[in-house]
Amino acid sequence: MTGPRLRSVHVVVVGAGVAAVRLAERLAGHSRYAVTILGDEPCLPYNRALLPSALGSSRPAARLRFHAASWYRRNGINLRTGTAVIAIDRKSHRVVLADGNDVRYDVLVLALGAASTVPMVSGIRRLLARRCRVFTVRTAEDVRRLTAALHHARTVAVLGGGATGIALATGIALRGREVELVHSDAYLLDGVVDRTAANLIHTNLEKLGVRVRCGAPARSIVEGSAGVRLVCADGGLVVADMVVVACGARPRVRLAARAGLSIAEDGIAVTSELSVVDDPDIFAIGDCAAALGKGEALAAWEHADLLASALLGAPFERSPFLRTIRIHTGSLDLAVLGQPLAGTPVTLHDAARSTYKRLAVENNRLVGALLVGDTSEAGRLALALRRPWTPLFLRGVLFRYQDVEHRGLLPTETDLLCVCRSVSVAGFRAALDETSDWEEACRRTGAGTGCGTCRTAIERFASRYKTEHVA
């Protein structure tokens, strides 16, 4: 005879992005917890950080999804897509859905993400609302809509010279459109990369035919019969068929605020354990929380790990803040890891190969890395940011080129191909033996579906493995 079964704790997660899926992955298989995910988007959860790479796809959500529907069923995760939560009743421990139903929770996790920031440009909100000339990119549906609109456009203005703006401008230019990139700061990716990297990216964009305008933000936008006209702060005029806005994101906090939860300047106010400051049964993770590293996929990931460890009573080792930005559009590769502008720089600038590598070292630790042109070492560097390193390792990274074989530096079976998802060379090889498609192998193992930094290296690894295997 078995003893009385304890009722499992119902964890309800509002939002179905990176943070929610990672939390579900960690809690799956633990009978103590029953997990329900309520997400307002109609599709299966996908990796938002890789959206720019899905430009041109008619089904971006399917391409970037974390798991098939069967994974959630198999792991007992009750995933409800197309389900918006409109209120939280903290007294009765219930969330109210847009269709009028409610769901009871024991533990509520807010993983609401962020919304695109709309810049202070006179006239832009009205045009955004009409959704035909001005677009933001936050969801898979945004990418699908933008891809469709590009069929009717010849000229495109992109507002914002951060990572997303650059990736979108590159992707659109590669699709044969004339692109003008308008950036308010003095140089591209200001504050994230140094001047050398910014200049290389600038030159690369110009080679693709993208006109880059730095230091003069757009001030107003009007629609005419031939498209839209943007007037910049220096009086300059940009005329285009359509405009893509990539000016950052702000945390989604309205649901929490309406439930009487405290809101800080940069998100829902949380403790260091990520519970909201006003209610021990509610937690906030990912972009919506005012917590370390917010706004980055890996930070959302780590918030979920921290919360899962607390719920499971497992130890959790906080890693140094790992920023990862990745642009890979077929013409330009950029990877930013950790804090590349901190500490003492160790650099290699190979102008002939348009390659620049900057490793930041502080107190005998690697604290950041910036790779432009050749990002094949990004995965190994992400790993090195968490582990002890040697000068020999640094030299190996600096002088290793993706198109040059270095026998002694080929990955070993136990090396991680993907750091976020802990996928080893051996694990990925096993998946490649079952499917010849490297993207399918990524889906099966989870490789490359975290921050995405390692996808270039994985693609190359798979193609080399395929060649050797077939031969």
Ligand SMILES: Cc1cc2nc3c(=O)[nH]c(=O)nc-3n(C[C@H](O)[C@H](O)[C@H](O)COP(=O)(O)OP(=O)(O)OC[C@H]3O[C@@H](n4cnc5c(N)ncnc54)[C@H](O)[C@@H]3O)c2cc1C
């Ligand atoms: C175009 C783009 C490029 C990016 N590039 C990078 C990059 O290179 N590197 C990097 O580290 N990060 C990048 N990011 C940021 C990264 O994607 C986010 O930090 C990450 O997705 C945050 O995860 P999250 O789970 O907190 O929120 P999200 O992934 O935004 O998920 C939140 C989900 O909650 C849903 N939701 C909100 N309110 C409700 C509600 N009331 N009811 C039900 N559902 C709700 C939202 O619709 C959404 O589906 C990028 C983001 C974008 C948009």
